[in-house]
Amino acid sequence: MSYDLIDIALAFGKIAVIFMVILLLAAYLVLAERVLLGRIQERFGPNRVGPFGLLQPIADGIKMLVKEDVKPAGADKWLFYLAPAMAAIPAIMIVSLIPFGAPLTFFGRPVGMQVVDLNVGLLLFIGFSSIAVYGVALGGWASNSKYSLLGSVRGLAQLISYEITMGLSLVPVVMLARSFQLSEIVDAQKTGWFILYQPIAFLIFLISIVAECRRIPFDIPEAEGELVAGFHTEYSGLRFGLFFVGEYINIIALGGLAATFFLGGWHGPLLPPVLWFLIKALAFAFLFIWLRGTLPRLRYDQLMHFCWKVLTPVALLNILATGWFILLVGKG
Amino acid sequence: MEQALFYILATVTVVATILAIAEKHPVHAIVYLVTSFFSLAVIFYLLAAPLIAMFEVIIYAGAVMVLFMFVVMMLDLGNPGEAGRPTLRHCLPALLLAGITLVSLVLLVIGRGAEEGPDVLQVVSIRDFAATLFGRYGVAIEIISMQLLFAIVGALYLGRRRRP
Amino acid sequence: MIVPLTHLLLLASILFVLGLICVLIWRTNVIMLLIGIEIMLNAAMLVFVAGSHRWGAADGQIFALMIMAMTSAEVSLALAMVVYLHWRKKTVNIDEFRELKD
Amino acid sequence: MSIIRDTKGILLGMWTTWKRIFRRPLTIQYPEIKRVPYPRFRARIVLTRDPDGGERCVACYLCSAACPVDCISMQSAEREDGRRYAPWFRINFARCIYCGLCAEACPTMAIQMTPEYEFCTRNIMSLVYEKEDLLIDGCGKSPDYNFYRHAGIGVTQPRGEGLNEEPPLDMRSLQP
Incomplete structure (x- = not known):
């Protein structure tokens, strides 16, 4: 396989465009979340900066940039500085795996609408989401604060538990698509979305990604009623901003992956593929915000009980049932 | 590259x-x-x-x-002070043993000579891997799964709630 | 082969010896002891994968997978043991647990 | 089946919040739209005057004693005819919590609360209000109440000449 200048330029252009779009989407997702939460609680969200508050993300960004960067006394310096990046980078890397459109043709060569199309893309996604645990754990541990440490220990336990159910819920998808490659998984759903064959796996995956994002029914690591802000209590300024933006990029990325695995990715009638993909991914983001506006926080023991005694057995049974289904019906 | x-x-x-x-x-x-x-x-x-x-x-x-x-x-x-920080007394035999092992391993590896086999370009695909894994090594899969089951049982036994 | 097999074996042997050093130096601290074992197992996996690549057979990769499955079982049990022993004695120093011999 | 009940609970809650999204927010956009508080709203404190125009305050220190944050201070003095008054009277609105205990404690209805709530400022020292700033030309609530007409015995009026007050009884005339 040989590369020439146009290939490299196309790859870099793709990366730059996707990076910009994702950052912009994450920034505006913050605004959308604040407005929607406001509407759910019958108030306006932020509406002061610019028309309808549309410049609010920029104002927030400037605020975070110019805030003082505080390092608590007795903190582990390098790990404290490293942890926000360790939380944000895996989220950005996950985005690079998602196929968000049909391959196009530039300069006479096909360009997949995806940064990399690995043959083990699905496993790489699980790998990155398991690496993201370190940002939470080290950030809380390095802060030298009780609340942060409690938050990070809780986060560790929660994230490794829900990773297992997430992985198990993706096994039926692999069995049906017969590939780990994300583009092939999307192609396998041309005729029927996997949510029709695998509603239980979809539900388990949905619950697991909400837990992976540490969003509200499962926001044990940062439970503000108990732990101030959990693992990022001691962070301020740009480092807090990295945690924050990482969380929202994670929401978009996991929403996009849920759309890819269960809702047919970019397949859809009438509209262009990229638009279909964005609609599906942002629908998941909306669902996350809606859940946050509705549900109370689970207790820690309820969370672990739910994962190990309900979700994991159900996911295993679902794999078994899918195996029998494929063996008997011979589908796929 | x-x-x-x-x-x-x-x-x-x-x-x-x-x-x-x-x-x-x-x-x-x-x-x-x-x-x-x-x-x-x-x-x-x-x-x-x-x-x-x-x-x-x-x-x-x-x-x-x-x-x-x-x-x-x-x-x-x-806290690093706890759990026995090693002293030089610990390090010396370790380094000695490790040095002997390393030298012998390196000698063994180099002694095999730089014989280069044919350039095998046959790459194992995931399908071949899975076929071999579940076909020829099916018994090993069973043994490993039994081992994982025993590990779960053992961990549950160690972590069970005891009477105070 | 991207690099000669000899270089891969050299890397693996260096890693193995480093793991051995870790076990020997930190033999009083259970956590570091287990970490040393992990390093040695990784060196073994590297040898298996290099062999699999050298001869184009899947068996080496399968053995690497088996090692991983075995390691996860071993580590979960060992760490459960560490938690239990720490609960008993408030230390992870191996020398404190001599009576396990009897 | 508890799982059906739980699922129903979650879906019901989500339906409730879904309906809320499309409702008009209840928030009043403050600087543009100012709500008119009710007349008995408890905001800025004033000192009122008698119907005759004299100060009502008799410097009894009851408001100062009742104040939970100790933001009221004053000094008492007496005029030649025995009428008490406060030469200086000071409320620190930077500390005031608008609880209304001072207005309730006041026996002469001198200290009262008004619905005026917009008097914040950037300079915290300008929130210390002296007697001149507090005193208003009016009676506030209960405009015909005049303490010294009811109870100011021996100071501004002879005995038995107050409002609704019977003349003093001669004890000897009651004897058999």
Whole structure:
């Protein structure tokens, strides 16, 4: 396989465009979340900066940039500085795996609408989401604060538990698509979305990604009623901003992956593929915000009980049932 | 290019492992070790074993090391003074034994000569891997699953609630 | 082969010896002891994967996978043991647990 | 089946919040739209005057004693005819919590609360209000109440000449 200048330029252009779009989407997702939460609680969200508050993300960004960067006394310096990046980078890397459109043709060569199309893309996604645990754990541990440490220990336990159910819920998808490659998984759903064959796996995956994002029914690591802000209590300024933006990029990325695995990715009638993909991914983001506006926080023991005694057995049974289904019906 | 990448990654692996061993602090050691395992995973990917590379990331970096970190944080083993810092008395025999082992291994490896086999371009695809795994090594799969089951039972037994 | 097999074996042997050093130096601290074992197992996996790549057979990768499955079982049990022993004695120093011999 | 009940609970809650999204927010956009508080709203404190125009305050210190944050201070003095008054009277609105205990404690209805709530400022020292700033030309609530007409015995009026007050009884005339 040989590369020439146009290939490299196309790859870099793709990366730059996707990076910009994702950052912009994450920034505006913050605004959308604040407005929607406001509407759910019958108030306006932020509406002061610019028309309808549309410049609010920029104002927030400037605020975070110019805030003082505080390092608590007795903190582990390098790990404290490293942890926000360790939380944000895996989220950005996950985005690079998602196929968000049909391959196009530039300069006479096909360009997949995806940064990399690995043959083990699905496993790489699980790998990155398991690496993201370190940002939470080290950030809380390095802060030298009780609340942060409690938050990070809780986060560790929660994230490794829900990773297992997430992985198990993706096994039926692999069995049906017969590939780990994300583009092939999307192609396998041309005729029927996997949510029709695998509603239980979809539900388990949905619950697991909400837990992976540490969003509200499962926001044990940062439970503000108990732990101030959990693992990022001691962070301020740009480092807090990295945690924050990482969380929202994670929401978009996991929403996009849920759309890819269960809702047919970019397949859809009438509209262009990229638009279909964005609609599906942002629908998941909306669902996350809606859940946050509705549900109370689970207790820690309820969370672990739910994962190990309900979700994991159900996911295993679902794999078994899918195996029998494929063996008997011979589908796929 | 892959060759240069391999040597860079090998250097990163060895240096990170040395730092992990020399570090007095368990949490720092774990972070260095994760770096080492991550670059080892990329080496596996270069060696045309993408599945093993991914499982290295998921299981070693993502699960085993997280479990270590969880235990270190939960038991608060963070302070380096505790748990017997090694002295020179500990180090000397270790270094001696390690030196002997290393020299003999290197001699063994180099002594085999630089015989280079034919350039095998037959890459193992994931399908071949799965067919071999579940076909020829089916009994091994069963044994491993039994072992995991026993590990679960053992962990549950050790972690059971005792009467105070 | 991207690099000669000899270089891969050299890397693996260096890693193995580093793991051995870790076990020998930190033989009083259970956590670091287990970490040393992990390093040695990784060196073994590297040898298996290099062999699999050298001869184009899947068996080496399968053995690497088996090692991983075995390691996860071993580590979960060992760490459960560490938690239990720490609960008993408030230390992870191996020398404190001599009575396990009897 | 508890799972059906739980699922129903979650879906019901989500339906409730879904309906809320499309409702008009209840928030009043403050600087543009100012709500008119009710007359008995408890905001800025004033000192009122008698119907005759004299100060009502008799410097009894009851408001100062009742104040939970100790933001009221004053000094008492007496005029030649025995009428008490406060030469200086000071309320620190930077500390005031608008609880209304002072207005309730006041026996002469001198200290009262008004609905005026917009008097914040950037300079915290300008929130210390002296007697001149507090005193208003009016009676506030209960405009015909005049303490010294009811109870100011022996100071501004002879005995038995107050409002609704019977003349003093001659004890001897009651004897058999």
